[in-house]
Amino acid sequence: MAPPQPCRVLRCCSCRLFQAHQVKKSVKWTCKACGEKQSFLRAYGEGSGADCRRHVQKLNLLQGQVSELPLRSLEETVSAGEEENVGHQQRQGAEGSWEGAMESCPAGYSHIL
Numbered sequence: 339m340a341p342p343q344p345c346r347v348l349r350c351c352s353c354r355l356f357q358a359h360q361v362k363k364s365v366k367w368t369c370k371a372c373g374e375k376q377s378f379l380r381a382y383g384e385g386s387g388a389d390c391r392r393h394v395q396k397l398n399l400l401q402g403q404v405s406e407l408p409l410r411s412l413e414e415t416v417s418a419g420e421e422e423n424v425g426h427q428q429r430q431g432a433e434g435s436w437e438g439a440m441e442s443c444p445a446g447y448s449h450i451l
Contacts, residue, residue, distance in 0.1 A: 345390035347383035347397070351376055356397040358390035 344361045350369040357370055365378040383393045 342386050344384060345387045346378075346381045347390050347393050348378065349380070349382060349397075350374055351379075354401070356382060356394045356401070358387065358394050360387075 345358045346361055347356055348359050348367060349356050350372060352374040353369060353372040355369070355371050359367055361384070366375065367378060368375050382397065383390060385393075
């Protein structure tokens with residue numbers, strides 16, 4: 339029985355996905371996701387096919403989690419800003435009238451408003 343074909347973990351320069359490819363003499367390879375043809379620049383891991391596939395899954399999962407962090411913080415910031423604006427508008431509606439301003443003026447200065 340022939341020994342298993344060694345694999346490499348590569349990353350596409352176009353779609354940024356990690357992939358497992360068999361080791362070949364050629365330095366050219368094609369991305370399985372987007373079809374981009376490219377040269378071999380860096381190996382993110384080498385080993386058996388099963389080991390490389392597990393490593394690819396881990397790397398792509400970590401990359402996805404890292405790319406979601408800025409989106410989550412942006413969504414949280416936007417939702418917090420919306421809640422703050424709603425609360426501010428409600429307070430402004432209650433205190434936004436001239437009567438409310440007159441009540442909050444110190445005694446003796448109500449004629450200026």
